[in-house]
Amino acid sequence: MLAAETPEECRPMEETIIAQRRAKAEAMRAQGLHPYANDFRVTHLAQALHDEHAGATEATFEEARVEVAVAGRVMAVRSFGRVVFLALDDRSGRIQVNLFKKAVPAEVWALLKLLDVGDIVGAEGPLMVTRKGELSVKAEALRIVTKSLRPLPEKWAGLTDVATRYRQRYVDLIVNPEVRETFRKRAEVVRYVRRFLDERDFLEVETPILQPLYGGASARPFSTHHNTLDMQLYLRIAPELNLKRLVVGGLHRVYELNRCFRNEGVSTRHNPEFTMLEFYQAFATYDDLMKLTEELLEGLCRHLHDTAEIEVEGHRISFAAPFRRLSVYDGLVEYAGLDRAQVTDRDALLEAAGRLGVKKADSLPLGYLQMEVFEAAAEEALIQPTFVTDFPLEVSPLSRKKDSDPTLVDRFELYVAGRELANAFSELNDPDDQRRRFEAQVAQRAAGDDEAHPMDEDYVRALEYGMPPAAGQGIGIDRLVMLMTDSASIRDVIFFPLMRPEG
RNA sequence: GGGCCAUUAGCUCAAUUGGCAGAGCAACGGACUCUUAAUCCGCAGGUUGAAGGUUCGAUUCCUUCAUGGCCCA
Numbered sequence: 001m002l003a004a005e006t007p008e009e010c011r012p013m014e015e016t017i018i019a020q021r022r023a024k025a026e027a028m029r030a031q032g033l034h035p036y037a038n039d040f041r042v043t044h045l046a047q048a049l050h051d052e053h054a055g056a057t058e059a060t061f062e063e064a065r066v067e068v069a070v071a072g073r074v075m076a077v078r079s080f081g082r083v084v085f086l087a088l089d090d091r092s093g094r095i096q097v098n099l100f101k102k103a104v105p106a107e108v109w110a111l112l113k114l115l116d117v118g119d120i121v122g123a124e125g126p127l128m129v130t131r132k133g134e135l136s137v138k139a140e141a142l143r144i145v146t147k148s149l150r151p152l153p154e155k156w157a158g159l160t161d162v163a164t165r166y167r168q169r170y171v172d173l174i175v176n177p178e179v180r181e182t183f184r185k186r187a188e189v190v191r192y193v194r195r196f197l198d199e200r201d202f203l204e205v206e207t208p209i210l211q212p213l214y215g216g217a218s219a220r221p222f223s224t225h226h227n228t229l230d231m232q233l234y235l236r237i238a239p240e241l242n243l244k245r246l247v248v249g250g251l252h253r254v255y256e257l258n259r260c261f262r263n264e265g266v267s268t269r270h271n272p273e274f275t276m277l278e279f280y281q282a283f284a285t286y287d288d289l290m291k292l293t294e295e296l297l298e299g300l301c302r303h304l305h306d307t308a309e310i311e312v313e314g315h316r317i318s319f320a321a322p323f324r325r326l327s328v329y330d331g332l333v334e335y336a337g338l339d340r341a342q343v344t345d346r347d348a349l350l351e352a353a354g355r356l357g358v359k360k361a362d363s364l365p366l367g368y369l370q371m372e373v374f375e376a377a378a379e380e381a382l383i384q385p386t387f388v389t390d391f392p393l394e395v396s397p398l399s400r401k402k403d404s405d406p407t408l409v410d411r412f413e414l415y416v417a418g419r420e421l422a423n424a425f426s427e428l429n430d431p432d433d434q435r436r437r438f439e440a441q442v443a444q445r446a447a448g449d450d451e452a453h454p455m456d457e458d459y460v461r462a463l464e465y466g467m468p469p470a471a472g473q474g475i476g477i478d479r480l481v482m483l484m485t486d487s488a489s490i491r492d493v494i495f496f497p498l499m500r501p502e503g
Numbered sequence: 504g505g506g507c508c509a510u511u512a513g514c515u516c517a518a519u520u521g522g523c524a525g526a527g528c529a530a531c532g533g534a535c536u537c538u539u540a541a542u543c544c545g546c547a548g549g550u551u552g553a554a555g556g557u558u559c560g561a562u563u564c565c566u567u568c569a570u571g572g573c574c575c576a
Contacts, residue, residue, distance in 0.1 A: 011548085012512075012548075012549075013512060013529090013530070013547085013548045014513045014548095015513095016547090017529085017531095018513095020530075020531075076539080076540085076541095078537095078538045078539070079535085079538095080536060080537070080538070080541080080542095081534075081535040081536065082536045083535090083536045084538095085539075087539075096538090098537080098538090100536070101536080102536085116530090117529075117530095130537050130538075130539095131537050132538070132539075134537085134538080134539070136537095151513045151530070152529080153513075153514040153515080154513085154514040154515055154528045154529060154540095155528070155529080156514095156515080156528065157516080157527090157528075158514080158515080159514070160514090161515095161571085162572070163571050164514095175514095357575095357576090499570090499571090500569090500570070500571090501570095
């Protein structure tokens with residue numbers, strides 16, 4: 001009788017199921033039951049019950065009655081005529097709810113006819129343990145507090161189609177517990193990072209996402225428009241310059257966990273919006289930040305995994321400090337087949353670039369060429385955590401020159417599992433040098449590099465007031481979470497990755 | 504941007520050389536007092552991603568498009 005009264009023969013299954021469930025919701029209303037009630041009070045979480053009553057047996061609750069009220073989504077219904085078992089998922093885990101026809105009021109038993117997998121229910125009653133040893137709630141009262149209208153994916157094979165998983169992440173989260181676990185780990189990473197920096201007297205700050213001028217990285221921005229001010233604005237590609245303005249202002253240790261936006265392609269490692277940590281510390285050098293980074297990552301890894309070694313894409317990765325240090329020049333020698341004299345030799349680099357498949361190498365300035373060759377030759381080989389140090393000046397417009405070699409800067413990038421994870425440097429605080437670097441970038445842009453840095457007069461003015469010696473770092477949080485959860489795609493650590501609209 | 508692959512029931516997947524589009528789970532009806540992917544009986548569910556083309560006949564071959572995946576840039 002609850003089946004759709006008008007059997008339109010050719011109606012697709014999904015529509016039929018939705019119609020059936022709507023009819024069940026209406027049947028509830030007819031009985032005075034609200035299918036979207038919000039007055040059920042929960043007393044216990046599933047996991048807490050399992051923890052508290054580990055080892056309980058059938059006899060345990062016979063003398064000592066423990067009354068509970070639990071609520072969650074029904075993930076399975078196993079019916080045996082006069083006994084029904086429900087698998088109930090709440091935010092902590094799963095608990096079984098048992099209904100015995102003899103032990104529940106008739107209206108509760110009748111409600112089972114209106115119950116579907118996927119419904120959110122509340123159950124009250126004493127705890128019990130089944131003959132098979134399953135801790136359960138022996139329901140004496142049961143309510144459907146939210147009627148679900150759409151069928152969930154199959155319980156065993158689950159939902160695997162990646163497009164559906166990303167577009168309907170809510171379904172993915174309902175049926176795939178490992179996805180919930182990944183995002184819990186993500187929250188734990190962020191929490192650990194915050195605590196780590198807070199304990200070291202860093203101040204958490206927020207700076208604008210909407211900026212009249214973008215900068216702080218080499219990337220193309222998203223642009224937008226402010227109507228009232230009739231003004232072109234950009235979404236930030238990095239918070240760097242604003243954070244250093246704060247260092248000028250006397251906030252000598254700052255950090256921002258920030259969403260950045262870069263107008264570039266989508267891949268397993270790139271999402272147009274992503275989360276970065278940037279922090280700045282006055283009176284510190286990039287060398288100090290290497291030590292800080294080792295401490296942060298080893299501590300984080302141990303916190304999450306109780307060990308400093310984890311498996312990432314089949315590689316055993318150790319975050320035990322110290323990490324390897326490798327200068328760009330040494331890397332060119334070791335991985336690009338150059339000898340020491342050739343790392344600054346344009347012809348030798350071009351030969352290597354050709355051999356490694358670097359495109360448009362001819363037009364690149366020396367420092368860019370060195371980095372293209374380095375990345376092509378070495379990046380994939382840097383599996384264990386490695387600080388790549390001493391970058392060419394040209395590719396580092398915001399970094400301090402090395403005192404020992406003014407063609408290089410005090411900078412490092414951290415590579416793990418062949419991926420860039422962090423970028424850091426001692427900050428350039430000489431305003432006149434900074435202006436020249438910006439001018440070089442503007443020239444680079446004029447030569448066709450649309451990722452080159454624009455001139456920022458106000459930033460130079462800030463430096464003219466004097467920024468204390470400082471070092472700063474950016475860490476890709478999404479990539480860090482990918483490492484810590486061994487996720488192959490950035491889309492697996494972002495709830496709602498950018499997708500084309502559904503057809 | 505280029506190459507390759509995929510798209511079939513709500514979900515996960517089949518379909519021989521181009522020849523009646525199937526299964527499991529979920530749903531629906533029924534049996535069942537201890538299940539853990541319960542089991543058993545029955546019944547239903549399809550614009551085969553979209554649009555064209557070839558053919559007596561297309562899930563299958565061809566073209567274009569859409570979406571996704573992998574690789575390359």
